[in-house]
Amino acid sequence: MSSLSTYRHVTTASHRSVIVPSSIHTAVTINSSKIPISLAKRLLFPQFPAGAELPSLLVNEDSQLNAQLYDFLALALRGFIMPWWGKLSKYDKEFLPEITRIIAVFLRSIEARLALVDLPTLLLKEIPALITQHYSDYRNVHYKLGSSYATGGTSTLPQLFHQLQPHMAVSADGQWNETYMRQIVEHVMKMTLPPQDWEAEAERTIVREIIVKNILGSVFNKLAQPWFVYKLLIELAIPFFLLNYILTSSRLTKIIIQSKAVLFPNGYPGPPPVEPSPEEQVLIKEQLELKLFNFFPAPLSALVLGPDEETRQQTIHDIIEPLSSRECNVHLLIFLLDAIIVGVFPELGVVPVTTTTTSSNYTEMNDEDPL
Incomplete structure (x- = not known):
């Protein structure tokens, strides 16, 4: 909703001055620049600018691996989640990004644990x-x-x-x-x-x-x-x-x-x-x-x-x-x-895990979550 908070004057073909949201101009700029937008960015990070880099899915990885991991995740979510979720909430753009954020937290915690394994x-x-x-x-x-x-x-x-x-x-x-x-x-x-x-x-x-x-x-x-x-x-x-x-x-x-x-x-x-x-x-x-x-x-x-x-x-x-x-x-x-x-x-x-409604033993990450 923040993209609708800024407005600008535009002169139409009939020389009338009207006010439109600045987000329209942004969308046109993106389309006119013909910047290719990856599937991962369109589905998992729809709020990101066209030229922005995707955040790292893991702590220790290169950019090529990061892009392929995100592409694989986007294909999996589009293929297995969107067919039924789209019927429940056709215009929801927040669900897949939230799933992606949870998966990223999960993977980074696993990565931190693996560094401590004997x-x-x-x-x-x-x-x-x-x-x-x-x-x-x-x-x-x-x-x-x-x-x-x-x-x-x-x-x-x-x-x-x-x-x-x-x-x-x-x-x-x-x-x-x-x-x-x-x-x-x-x-x-x-x-x-x-x-x-x-x-x-x-x-x-x-x-x-x-x-x-x-x-x-x-x-x-x-x-x-x-x-x-x-x-x-x-x-x-x-x-x-x-x-x-x-x-x-x-x-x-x-x-x-x-x-x-x-x-x-x-x-x-x-x-x-x-x-x-x-x-x-x-x-x-x-x-x-x-x-x-x-x-x-x-x-x-x-x-x-x-x-x-x-x-x-x-x-x-x-x-x-x-x-x-x-x-x-x-x-x-x-x-x-x-x-x-x-x-x-x-x-x-060693110790049986009791069923509770909250998690109190998750692996803390020192870095701020970029998602």
């Missing part, structure tokens, strides 16, 4: 221990298939694996529980959002559902698929000196651009990508085996994989096989998620 313990001890346990249990179950241990030989591999690694968030047929994910996100939001944002139930619920359905849901459904894990390992099977490149800003920017192309073709949510056929999945697995076979130099390969070609091929098969079951992979993903959440929010793994 990464060596998490990456070099806890996560490898979970992966080792997954491999051990998978091989143990694989040996029991068809024996009397498998309920007279009728139990499937996922059912036997579930008996060794039961979890309230995973069913015996390898389906992950969306309610469990929702509760995790609720607890994390309670720890990271200030009281006024936690009490905004509508905005908080929308942010939670975006994280549960559009982020965690998509990630879990993909990472649980063996063929997707194989493709991911093919990309990661690169020389050691290039591993530092994986988590750089340029790499993250490229990942976001690729994710936008897959999730939002033509700027709107598209159909799920077509999964490879069984024959194509076999080819992907063979590509990974060949990649791993040639990964180590000859002297090191003999030491790590085995002295002869047949032994090396069997070793590589044994490395890949425990990742070949989608249902078992879901168990691994859930346990990894638990380990990461407890690593970032150790209080959630």
